[in-house]
Amino acid sequence: MGGCRMILFVVWGLLFGVCAKGQTADSLRKPLKIAVFAPVYLDSAFEGPIYKLGKNNLPRYIIPGLDFYNGVMMAVDSLNKEHARVEVLFYDTKNATVSIPDLITSGELQDVSLLIASFNARAEIKPLADLALEKKIPLISSTYPNDGGITGNPYFVLLNPTLIAHVEAVYNFVRKSYPADNITLFRRQVYVGDVIQSVFEEKNKKTPGVPLKIKVVELPENFTPEEVLSNLDSSRQRNIVICGTINDPFSISLAKALSSNKSYHPIAIGMPTWDALKDISKGLEIVYSTPYNFTRTDKLSLRLISQYNTRFAGRPGDMFFKGYESMLHFTKLLMKYGDSLIYHLSAKEYKLFNDFEIQPVKAAKESTQTDYLENKKLYFIRKKDGMVRSVN
Numbered sequence: 001m002g003g004c005r006m007i008l009f010v011v012w013g014l015l016f017g018v019c020a021k022g023q024t025a026d027s028l029r030k031p032l033k034i035a036v037f038a039p040v041y042l043d044s045a046f047e048g049p050i051y052k053l054g055k056n057n058l059p060r061y062i063i064p065g066l067d068f069y070n071g072v073m074m075a076v077d078s079l080n081k082e083h084a085r086v087e088v089l090f091y092d093t094k095n096a097t098v099s100i101p102d103l104i105t106s107g108e109l110q111d112v113s114l115l116i117a118s119f120n121a122r123a124e125i126k127p128l129a130d131l132a133l134e135k136k137i138p139l140i141s142s143t144y145p146n147d148g149g150i151t152g153n154p155y156f157v158l159l160n161p162t163l164i165a166h167v168e169a170v171y172n173f174v175r176k177s178y179p180a181d182n183i184t185l186f187r188r189q190v191y192v193g194d195v196i197q198s199v200f201e202e203k204n205k206k207t208p209g210v211p212l213k214i215k216v217v218e219l220p221e222n223f224t225p226e227e228v229l230s231n232l233d234s235s236r237q238r239n240i241v242i243c244g245t246i247n248d249p250f251s252i253s254l255a256k257a258l259s260s261n262k263s264y265h266p267i268a269i270g271m272p273t274w275d276a277l278k279d280i281s282k283g284l285e286i287v288y289s290t291p292y293n294f295t296r297t298d299k300l301s302l303r304l305i306s307q308y309n310t311r312f313a314g315r316p317g318d319m320f321f322k323g324y325e326s327m328l329h330f331t332k333l334l335m336k337y338g339d340s341l342i343y344h345l346s347a348k349e350y351k352l353f354n355d356f357e358i359q360p361v362k363a364a365k366e367s368t369q370t371d372y373l374e375n376k377k378l379y380f381i382r383k384k385d386g387m388v389r390s391v392n
Contacts, residue, residue: 030111031085031086031087032085032086032087032113032114032331032334032335033086033087033088033089033111033112033113034086034087034088034089034112034113034114034115034116034327034331034334035088035089035090035091035109035112035114035115035116036069036072036088036089036090036091036115036116036117036327037090037091037092037093037100037115037116037117037118037119037124037128038065038068038069038072038090038091038092038093038117038118038323039064039065039092039093039094039118039119039120039121040062040065040066040069040092040094041059041061041062041065041092041094042092042094042095043092043094043095043096043097044059044062044094063317063319064118064120064143064317064319065092065093065094065118065120065319067316067317067319067320067323068118068142068143068319068320068322068323069090069323070308070312070316070320070323071316071319071320071321071322071323071324071325071326071327072088072090072116072323072324072326072327074304074307074308074320074324075323075324075325075327075328075331076088076327078328079328079331084331084332084335085335086331086335088327089108089112091103093117093119093120093121093124100124100127100128101127104127104128104131109131112135112137113137113334113338113339113341114137114138114140114330114331114334114341115128115131115132115137115138115139115140116139116140116142116326116327116330117139117140117141117142117144118142118143118144118319118322118323119141119143119144119146119148120143120144122146122148122149123148124148125141125144125146125147125148125149125150125156126148126149126150129148129150129153129155129156129372130153132153132155132156133152133153133155133156136155136342137155137341137342138155138157138330138341138342138345139155139156139157140157140159140326140330141156141157141158141159141160142159142160142322142323142326143159143160143319143322144160145158145160145161145162145163145166145272146162147162147361147371147372147374150371150372151363151369151371151372152369152370152371153370153371153372154342154360154370154372154373155342155373156372156373157345157358157372157373157374157375158372158373158374158375159291159326159356159358159375160291160292160375161291161374161375161376161378162374163192163195163196163246163271163272164195164199165374165376165378166271166272166289166378167195167196167199167200167271168199168203169289169376169378169380170242170269170271170289171199171200171203171204171207171212172203173269173287173289173380173392174212174240174242174269175207175212178240178267179210179212181213181236181238181239181240182213182215182233182236182239182240183212183213183214183215183240183241183242184214184215184216184217184231184232184239184240184241184242185197185200185214185215185216185217185241185242185244186217186219186228186231186241186242186243186244186245186254187216187217187218187219187244187245188218188219188221188244188245188247188250189218190245190247192245192246192247193218193244193245196244196245196271197216197244200212200214200242200244201214214242215231216244217231219250219254223253223257224257225256225257225260225261227257228254228257228258229257229258229260229261229264232264232266233264234261234263234264236265237265238265238266238267239264239265239266239267240266240267240269241254241258241266241267241268241269242268242269243268243269243270243271243274245271246271246272246273248273248277251270251271251273251274251277251280252277252280254268255268255280255281255284255286258284259282259283259284262283266284266285267285267286267287268284268285268286268287269286269287269288270286270287270288271288271289272288272289272290272291274286274288275288275290275381279386281383281384281385281386282385282386283385284384285382285383285384285389286382286383286384287380287381287382287383288380288381289378289379289380289381290378290379290381291354291375291377291378291379292318292321292322292353292354292379293353293354293379293381293391294318294321294353294354295353298353300352300353301321301353304316304320304321304324308320321353324352325352325353325354328350328352329350329351329352330345332349332350333345333347333349333350336349345358345373346358346359354377354379355377356375356377357375357376357377358373358374358375358376359373359374359376360372360373360374361373361374379391379392380392
């Protein structure tokens with residue numbers, strides 16, 4: 001493949017017509033350059049120019065990054081139709097020959113105006129985040145809910161917020177929706193359980209008004225439905241249950257226990273990982289948070305689904321829509337705001353599917369230093385028997 005850039009897939013959107021607001025005369029002669037990164041594992045699929053996976057289905061680990069890439073490419077098609085003046089370079093973060101630090105050292109990214117990435121490993125974040133800080137350009141982390149230990153970097157942007165941001169939003173949702181209910185938080189004896197519990201307790205102390213009535217129950221590794229139900233009250237109109245873990249087997253077992261006896265009328269509130277768990281809402285009303293709400297019923301979604309099916313004979317996953325939205329939305333904002341894009345990341349122009357409320361994250365409220373920027377807009381999906389009942 002030669003180098004970190006995926007030569008087979010490189011995108012050259014050398015297009016004409018639209019100029020970024022406030023650009024200099026020199027920059028008007030050149031297209032805006034955007035670098036996009038995703039894990040497509042090209043070296044796993046090709047030996048030189050030869051595809052080596054045969055006629056078998058693609059390995060599952062390749063599909064998310066490839067779908068993100070396909071979304072980016074379809075967004076480039078849309079930019080082409082609008083005659084946008086943009087150059088897009090795509091890089092495989094799993095390239096075995098050249099690492100991201102090597103790529104940065106080579107100077108190939110010297111004149112980029114925007115970085116967009118779909119990370120899937122924490123160690124990948126810092127090199128690009130450091131480059132973004134050095135060049136004072138945004139790095140949009142589109143899919144990975146991890147801050148990578150980044151501090152003091154107001155150019156690193158998390159669209160998919162951290163677990164703490166989700167838990168804070170869940171607390172606010174519960175306080176608004178069920179302020180007088182008895183609430184049971186089931187957790188495991190692990191560090192993540194400590195984090196989730198501490199966020200609820202801290203928010204409960206600091207939020208004005210009557211605190212929520214929360215009972216914390218630590219369940220053993222192989223708990224029974226009886227151990228769950230014994231902590232609920234069948235005489236109440238409903239029991240509000242919070243799953244205080246991101247562990248999938250625990251979540252599935254808790255959901256099965258709650259749905260085993262209808263007399264408790266449980267409403268289960270889960271973590272964002274519940275979006276990917278199949279059948280977890282069978283016989284149970286569940287609520288979970290997500291930064292992405294792709295309804296797939298609007299005109300744009302239906303058009304993209306049709307185009308995807310025509311091109312790939314399949315149905316796009318969420319990663320496709322995340323790639324499309326990240327590429328098209330933030331490129332258009334870059335074209336309008338130019339060097340001041342970092343101050344307009346929450347602008348509502350060019351909205352496609354989701355609203356973004358990108359705010360600074362600081363180690364302490366009184367701190368003057370921004371550690372990174374984070375999308376605080378979360379949607380709450382309410383499901384029962386696999387059907388979406390409402391979105392808040």
